[in-house]
Amino acid sequence: MATYACRSRAELLNEYAKLNARFADLKHQGLKLDMSRGKPSKLQLDLVSDMMTILTDPAECIIDGNDARNYGDLAGLKCAREYWADVLGCKPEQTFVGGNASLSLMYDLIARAYTHGLVDSDRPWCKEERVKFLCPSPGYDRHFRITEHFGFELVTVPMTPYGPDMDVVEELVQDPLVKGIWCVPKYSNPQGYSYDSITINRFANLKPAAPDFTIMWDNAYCVHEFVGEFQPFDDIISLCEKAGRPNMVFEFASTSKITFPGAGMSVMASSVENIKYLTKLISVQTISYDKINQLRHVKYLKDKAHTLELMKRHAQIMAPKFEMCLKILRAQVTAKGIAHWHHPTGGYFICVAAMPGTAKRTLELCRRCGVVLTEAGATYPYGVDPHDSMIRIAPSLPPIEELEKAMNVFCTCLKLAALEKYLGIDPQ
Amino acid sequence: MATYACRSRAELLNEYAKLNARFADLKHQGLKLDMSRGKPSKLQLDLVSDMMTILTDPAECIIDGNDARNYGDLAGLKCAREYWADVLGCKPEQTFVGGNASLSLMYDLIARAYTHGLVDSDRPWCKEERVKFLCPSPGYDRHFRITEHFGFELVTVPMTPYGPDMDVVEELVQDPLVKGIWCVPKYSNPQGYSYDSITINRFANLKPAAPDFTIMWDNAYCVHEFVGEFQPFDDIISLCEKAGRPNMVFEFASTSKITFPGAGMSVMASSVENIKYLTKLISVQTISYDKINQLRHVKYLKDKAHTLELMKRHAQIMAPKFEMCLKILRAQVTAKGIAHWHHPTGGYFICVAAMPGTAKRTLELCRRCGVVLTEAGATYPYGVDPHDSMIRIAPSLPPIEELEKAMNVFCTCLKLAALEKYLGIDPQ
Numbered sequence: 001m002a003t004y005a006c007r008s009r010a011e012l013l014n015e016y017a018k019l020n021a022r023f024a025d026l027k028h029q030g031l032k033l034d035m036s037r038g039k040p041s042k043l044q045l046d047l048v049s050d051m052m053t054i055l056t057d058p059a060e061c062i063i064d065g066n067d068a069r070n071y072g073d074l075a076g077l078k079c080a081r082e083y084w085a086d087v088l089g090c091k092p093e094q095t096f097v098g099g100n101a102s103l104s105l106m107y108d109l110i111a112r113a114y115t116h117g118l119v120d121s122d123r124p125w126c127k128e129e130r131v132k133f134l135c136p137s138p139g140y141d142r143h144f145r146i147t148e149h150f151g152f153e154l155v156t157v158p159m160t161p162y163g164p165d166m167d168v169v170e171e172l173v174q175d176p177l178v179k180g181i182w183c184v185p186k187y188s189n190p191q192g193y194s195y196d197s198i199t200i201n202r203f204a205n206l207k208p209a210a211p212d213f214t215i216m217w218d219n220a221y222c223v224h225e226f227v228g229e230f231q232p233f234d235d236i237i238s239l240c241e242k243a244g245r246p247n248m249v250f251e252f253a254s255t256s257k258i259t260f261p262g263a264g265m266s267v268m269a270s271s272v273e274n275i276k277y278l279t280k281l282i283s284v285q286t287i288s289y290d291k292i293n294q295l296r297h298v299k300y301l302k303d304k305a306h307t308l309e310l311m312k313r314h315a316q317i318m319a320p321k322f323e324m325c326l327k328i329l330r331a332q333v334t335a336k337g338i339a340h341w342h343h344p345t346g347g348y349f350i351c352v353a354a355m356p357g358t359a360k361r362t363l364e365l366c367r368r369c370g371v372v373l374t375e376a377g378a379t380y381p382y383g384v385d386p387h388d389s390m391i392r393i394a395p396s397l398p399p400i401e402e403l404e405k406a407m408n409v410f411c412t413c414l415k416l417a418a419l420e421k422y423l424g425i426d427p428q
Numbered sequence: 429m430a431t432y433a434c435r436s437r438a439e440l441l442n443e444y445a446k447l448n449a450r451f452a453d454l455k456h457q458g459l460k461l462d463m464s465r466g467k468p469s470k471l472q473l474d475l476v477s478d479m480m481t482i483l484t485d486p487a488e489c490i491i492d493g494n495d496a497r498n499y500g501d502l503a504g505l506k507c508a509r510e511y512w513a514d515v516l517g518c519k520p521e522q523t524f525v526g527g528n529a530s531l532s533l534m535y536d537l538i539a540r541a542y543t544h545g546l547v548d549s550d551r552p553w554c555k556e557e558r559v560k561f562l563c564p565s566p567g568y569d570r571h572f573r574i575t576e577h578f579g580f581e582l583v584t585v586p587m588t589p590y591g592p593d594m595d596v597v598e599e600l601v602q603d604p605l606v607k608g609i610w611c612v613p614k615y616s617n618p619q620g621y622s623y624d625s626i627t628i629n630r631f632a633n634l635k636p637a638a639p640d641f642t643i644m645w646d647n648a649y650c651v652h653e654f655v656g657e658f659q660p661f662d663d664i665i666s667l668c669e670k671a672g673r674p675n676m677v678f679e680f681a682s683t684s685k686i687t688f689p690g691a692g693m694s695v696m697a698s699s700v701e702n703i704k705y706l707t708k709l710i711s712v713q714t715i716s717y718d719k720i721n722q723l724r725h726v727k728y729l730k731d732k733a734h735t736l737e738l739m740k741r742h743a744q745i746m747a748p749k750f751e752m753c754l755k756i757l758r759a760q761v762t763a764k765g766i767a768h769w770h771h772p773t774g775g776y777f778i779c780v781a782a783m784p785g786t787a788k789r790t791l792e793l794c795r796r797c798g799v800v801l802t803e804a805g806a807t808y809p810y811g812v813d814p815h816d817s818m819i820r821i822a823p824s825l826p827p828i829e830e831l832e833k834a835m836n837v838f839c840t841c842l843k844l845a846a847l848e849k850y851l852g853i854d855p856q
């Protein structure tokens with residue numbers, strides 16, 4: 001069959017009628033499916049729930065004379081710092097192990113830059129006339145929201161399959177108002193792209209005009225392959241050190257998608273100077289994070305090698321869902337020439353680039369059939385996709401049978417929206 | 429025996445020589461005791477460590493269709509909000525249940541007031557020319573540090589046995605630059621005073637000039653009696669509501685001294701409008717707090733009545749330590765007329781008001797004997813006690829035998845410092 005672009009108006013009208021009939025059917029099925037967020041499924045939570053019984057002996061809480069049950073160890077238990085150094089490929093003294101959410105470590109870092117400034121700041125960012133922040137897009141809405149929340153100007157940087165367009169980044173950082181950039185370097189949210197070595201090295205060798213320019217390196221999916229083996233990844237911290245700007249990067253990760261999303265362990269990694277500076281500031285906010293949970297995690301995950309074994313088991317749950325989505329997309333959409341997408345091998349999302357001007361409409365139609373996806377535009381600064389094209393699909397949460405139904409709805413709606421466009425039909 | 433003030437110089441010199449000999453002995457014992465922080469003892473941690481096995485069945489994590497192991501429920505599990513409403517005597521919808529530290533809920537509230545403003549703010553506090561904050565003193569150093577950290581001017585308010593001097597407070601809040609006040613209303617840190625009903629009602633009926641004046645009501649010791657029965661306490665939230673300023677107060681509490689100091693559950697309580705406003709702002713910082721730990725706590729602590737039973741068992745550990753301290757103080761110091769203190773019946777501290785000008789010196793002498801107490805001055809804004817008099821003793825952590833040794837050191841040093849003063853001896 002020809003792409004929609006190559007069909008006659010009569011053929012398109014015929015297809016439109018068929019799809020509309022199908023849409024009416026789907027609507028009457030009364031579905032109620034949520035694919036809006038990258039939430040692990042119940043199967044994945046059950047997979048790791050033996051962690052709930054791994055630390056039951058209080059004697060195990062006493063390590064090197066310190067009691068994990070009591071106040072102290074603000075930067076994290078020694079064993080937790082060693083665990084993360086192993087996973088991220090940095091040094092324990094370069095890590096700060098936090099509570100259950102890396103997002104709050106990121107928020108708190110930006111908040112501290114705003115209220116107090118970072119190591120190399122001339123002044124707190126709230127005292128700057130204007131602050132700009134680079135947002136490779138499509139990207140992660142919660143990142144963008146943090147910097148929007150503090151009134152920074154969000155500057156869109158185009159994404160490529162190798163990472164953010166570094167020609168653009170290198171030019172933009174000449175502006176001293178530009179204070180940082182958001183990155184999800186491995187299995188980027190939402191496209192599932194991994195930055196290549198050239199990109200990572202260009203990041204480490206950036207010469208930004210702002211002395212306190214900060215790379216927010218959210219390595220959320222650092223061990224989250226669901227197809228094939230673990231992919232080694234350059235350590236941005238040592239690369240920045242080599243390039244002479246050790247304080248330029250903060251890396252983040254968590255076990256939210258390794259153990260429990262609501263009750264995991266997070267980490268921030270950076271130069272020793274940055275970690276010391278931040279630890280001092282954080283001592284005003286809290287006495288220590290939950291070290292019993294840190295200990296529970298270290299006992300359960302052990303080290304990087306053992307964590308990768310667990311990730312293989314997550315992959316067994318994740319992979320069939322992604323396969324299913326991609327298979328349905330391929331079968332129902334590819335030949336129509338109305339959208340394209342990357343086949344990710346890790347991470348949590350599939351990002352469909354729909355025909356410009358049809359993303360919102362597609363999601364509106366999905367909603368009418370009871371299928372909720374991430375809001376259109378969410379992957380761009382201020383929630384506005386200039387081309388109204390990018391749609392993020394999060395296949396992880398629903399059971400596979402439901403996912404199949406949801407994808408059938410999605411493909412039908414995607415095609416309907418495209419046909420309306422081609423046919424000049426005003427959406428009601 | 430007469431007080432030091434009534435003794436002759438010869439008698440004082442005689443006493444000084446005896447104490448100096450004693451001091452030399454104590455110094456050679458090579459003690460290493462820390463009474464600087466209100467840390468629960470190992471016995472207390474062991475007392476509650478059966479909590480580590482109370483939640484092992486993942487099926488129990490699924491409540492009302494929601495999975496505590498997954499993202500969501502930012503304001504806390506329903507059962508956790510109900511638990512705190514029961515303990516504090518407010519409504520579940522007036523609570524926000526956080527992570528392991530109420531201190532970070534307080535920091536975050538002040539930080540948000542600074543960066544974004546509160547419900548009734550005209551502008552974020554960082555946009556104000558000056559911000560003043562009232563600090564009833566002696567008080568809690570970590571409170572004062574938060575507001576100092578944001579560059580506020582700390583204004584000392586005298587403490588009385590019934591709470592802060594409300595005449596002073598009522599006058600100071602006429603100044604629109606005064607944005608708030610720190611309070612530990614029950615078993616105040618460090619004096620162990622509980623605000624009386626008159627004081628609490630005067631708080632609720634304050635008419636501050638600043639529309640966003642905020643009472644930081646840190647009810648850290650809300651169920652922490654160690655002598656006698658639980659003392660009911662007026663609910664400041666409903667009192668402020670009745671007085672027509674429902675948004676004026678935020679109450680805080682945690683299980684840090686009920687279960688584990690490093691791994692407990694915290695709460696912030698206020699008007700429904702405040703909680704809604706804050707929940708929206710907090711949604712930028714995090715997706716949710718550790719709900720598995722919330723559930724663990726609710727299963728373990730059950731309700732207020734059951735929590736009070738547990739507190740009785742904590743009291744059995746705490747009371748003998750306080751008795752010991754007070755007994756030694758009474759035996760060795762009372763008759764000298766050089767210090768006074770309140771006998772607390774709850775909380776974590778004894779506050780000794782030493783002869784003016786001798787607190788620092790006393791602690792310096794203690795340190796030489798290997799006994800570390802909270803730094804002198806710490807209980808005042810900027811760490812400066814204008815009379816160099818207040819000394820905070822935290823008897824909870826050391827085993828009772830060690831505590832006895834430490835108190836002997838303390839009393840000796842306290843008397844030595846007073847004698848130096850009386851005798852005009854220059855401390856070397």
